[in-house]
Amino acid sequence: MPQVQRPLRISTQGKSLANITGQVQALVSESGISTGLCTLFIRHTSASLMIQENADPDVLRDMESFFADLVPEDRQYRHSTEGSDDMPAHIRTALTQTSEHIPIGNSRLALGTWQGIYLWEHRARGSTREVVVHLSGE
Amino acid sequence: MPQVQRPLRISTQGKSLANITGQVQALVSESGISTGLCTLFIRHTSASLMIQENADPDVLRDMESFFADLVPEDRQYRHSTEGSDDMPAHIRTALTQTSEHIPIGNSRLALGTWQGIYLWEHRARGSTREVVVHLSGE
Amino acid sequence: MPQVQRPLRISTQGKSLANITGQVQALVSESGISTGLCTLFIRHTSASLMIQENADPDVLRDMESFFADLVPEDRQYRHSTEGSDDMPAHIRTALTQTSEHIPIGNSRLALGTWQGIYLWEHRARGSTREVVVHLSGE
Numbered sequence: 101m102p103q104v105q106r107p108l109r110i111s112t113q114g115k116s117l118a119n120i121t122g123q124v125q126a127l128v129s130e131s132g133i134s135t136g137l138c139t140l141f142i143r144h145t146s147a148s149l150m151i152q153e154n155a156d157p158d159v160l161r162d163m164e165s166f167f168a169d170l171v172p173e174d175r176q177y178r179h180s181t182e183g184s185d186d187m188p189a190h191i192r193t194a195l196t197q198t199s200e201h202i203p204i205g206n207s208r209l210a211l212g213t214w215q216g217i218y219l220w221e222h223r224a225r226g227s228t229r230e231v232v233v234h235l236s237g238e
Numbered sequence: 239m240p241q242v243q244r245p246l247r248i249s250t251q252g253k254s255l256a257n258i259t260g261q262v263q264a265l266v267s268e269s270g271i272s273t274g275l276c277t278l279f280i281r282h283t284s285a286s287l288m289i290q291e292n293a294d295p296d297v298l299r300d301m302e303s304f305f306a307d308l309v310p311e312d313r314q315y316r317h318s319t320e321g322s323d324d325m326p327a328h329i330r331t332a333l334t335q336t337s338e339h340i341p342i343g344n345s346r347l348a349l350g351t352w353q354g355i356y357l358w359e360h361r362a363r364g365s366t367r368e369v370v371v372h373l374s375g376e
Numbered sequence: 377m378p379q380v381q382r383p384l385r386i387s388t389q390g391k392s393l394a395n396i397t398g399q400v401q402a403l404v405s406e407s408g409i410s411t412g413l414c415t416l417f418i419r420h421t422s423a424s425l426m427i428q429e430n431a432d433p434d435v436l437r438d439m440e441s442f443f444a445d446l447v448p449e450d451r452q453y454r455h456s457t458e459g460s461d462d463m464p465a466h467i468r469t470a471l472t473q474t475s476e477h478i479p480i481g482n483s484r485l486a487l488g489t490w491q492g493i494y495l496w497e498h499r500a501r502g503s504t505r506e507v508v509v510h511l512s513g514e
Contacts (some may be wrong), residue, residue, distance in 0.1 A: 101239045101374070101377045103513065105411060105479055135243060137277060137372055140422060141479050143488030145429045149335045153283045153328055158316035162325050163332060166309070169405070178434035187438050190429055194439060198427045198491075199477040201337040203243055203279050203370045210370050212281030215336075232479045232486050234413055235510075236374075236377070237241065239377045239512070273381060275415060275510055289474045291421045291466055300463050301470060304447070339377055339475040341417050341508045345454035348508050350419030351473075372510075375379065 102235040106130045108140075110229045114220035115185075117160045118121070121217045124202075125209055127233050133196045136204040136237015140217065142161070146189035147221050148196040154216030167192050189222035196220060204237055241374040242269045246278075248283070250359035253323075255298045258369070259355045262340075263347055265371050274342040274375015278355065281368045284327035285288045285359050292354030303375040305330050327360035334358060342375055379512040388423070388497035391461075393436045396507070400478075401485055412480040412513015416493065416512050419506045422465035423497050424472040430492030431508075443468050444513045465498035472496060477479045480513055491513045 108125050110118055113230060128138060142149050153159040177187035203210040211217075219229060244265050248256055266276060291297040315325035318332050338355060341348040349355075357367060382403050386394055401461060404414060418425050429435040453463035479486040487493075495505060 101241065103377065103411065103413075105481060124301050135241065137241075137374070140478070141477060141486065143486070143491065145488070145490055146426065150332055152281065152332060153338075159328055161331060162315045162317050166313075166329050170293065170308075170446075175442075177438045179432050179438050180490055187435065190435055191439060191442050194426055194428060195333055195471055198473075201277055201279065201339070201477070203277070203372045205243060205370075210279065210281070212283070212368070214283055215281065230488070234479045234482075236413070239379065273379065275379075275512070288470055289421065289468060294455050297466055300453045300455050301467060304451075304467050308446075310485065333471055335474075339415055339477070340415065341415070341510045343381060343508075348417065348419070350421070350506070352421055353419065 101236055101238055106232040107231045110219050112229060113226045114224050116221050117218045117224045119154065119235060120155040120219050124233060125215055128204055128209060129207060129220055131235045133204055133235050134207045136235060138202045138204055138209060139199060139234040141232045142201045143191055143232065146223050147219060147229050148193040149158045150218045150220050151200055151215050153214050155214055157232055167197050168199050189204060191224045239374055239376055242328050244371045246369040246371055248357050251364045252362050252366055254359050255356045257321065257354045262355055262371060266347060266373060267341055267345060269373045271342055271373050271375040272345045274373060276340045276342055276347060277337060277372040279303050279337045279370045281333055284361050285357060285367050286331040286336060286372050287338045287351050288358050289338055290354045290356055293352055323362045330360045377512055377514055382509045384507040384509055386495050389502045390507060391440065392498050393494045393496050395430065395492045396495050397406065400493055400509060404480055404511060405483060405487060407511045409511050409513040410479055410483045412511060414480055414485060415475060415510040417475045417508045421469055422499050423495060423505050424469040425472060426494045426496050428471050428494055429490050429492050431490055436465045461500045464491055467500045477494045
């Protein structure tokens with residue numbers, strides 16, 4: 101069963117959710133894999149992955165707002181030298197996903213109609229984030 | 239290494255946790271795979287997957303109660319046209335799992351004694367939910 | 377595509393985060409797999425897996441403190457016969473991961489510079505925890 105590994109680099113501009121579904125699907129199409137499994141792995145601890153609704157942008161705004169309240173920046177953290185958004189970024193990553201997995205069928209990601217794949221930047225400053233895309237199948 | 243992909247359709251009656259372990263094990267048995275990996279992927283953003291204690295039903299009741307308090311329906315959400323339970327369902331999904339993965343050994347899911355696989359319906363109304371079961375191994 | 381499955385047993389001394397990266401890398405090295413995927417599965421519902429910062433131990437302390445406040449032991453739980461830390465342990469597991477997945481490249485776990493793999497014991501008493509390490513690749 102063949103496998104393919106590709107890096108995906110995403111530039112982020114501060115706290116934001118980037119829809120990377122198209123870029124992942126392009127790698128699936130390139131691979132020639134018809135039936136299999138796609139695994140995404142983000143190589144950071146202050147940005148994470150999430151599969152979420154792709155239709156109403158208000159869902160993403162509510163998500164950001166909820167997590168901002170759940171993991172407040174004005175809490176007393178020991179790990180604070182990199183800024184008040186740093187430890188919350190680690191916690192938000194722990195509460196969401198470092199890897200996501202989508203079956204491949206008919207050469208397409210088998211996502212539901214309303215599902216998109218998002219990279220969630222939790223730091224206030226922009227950065228370049230690296231995701232490893234691992235594909236296996238036939 | 240052979241792989242098998244099968245859909246699993248689960249009817250839910252409002253907010254509830256459905257134990258789908260038996261249905262997943264049946265697909266593993268049917269596949270003939272002795273050693274491998276089972277990946278479950280739910281094709282929705284308002285229902286999720288969880289591996290949790292299968293013995294005391296009070297664990298599931300406490301879980302539901304904790305998440306209901308953690309993600310309140312009476313919070314001000316922008317995304318609210320589909321009902322007050324809709325945005326909380328998306329957040330509860332983000333906090334839990336869209337995919338779960340269980341190794342297969344001796345033709346059985348290598349779950350611990352107390353582990354069951356649950357589909358967690360987060361919407362108040364019933365629905366039919368689709369899970370893709372991806373099995374690979376030998 | 378070859379696959380290897382190995383058990384990893386970790387003794388914990390009460391609530392704590394154990395860095396198991398070295399033990400997992402040793403199994404990857406032993407397997408001879410150069411490119412592939414490493415899946416870890418913990419066979420318990422009151423201990424979980426987390427990929428987190430491996431540099432400043434204060435990150436782990438803040439993480440434990442945040443989760444202790446988020447899931448209080450003095451909340452009224454129905455499932456309480458095994459102690460006040462038991463139901464919180466189940467909830468903390470639900471909020472984090474039962475499985476983690478790291479691509480393998482050049483015979484190494486493709487972790488980011490600051491990423492370590494942790495087993496998170498959520499019970500107050502010590503225990504022996506079992507993780508199944510599933511490796512596949514070439």
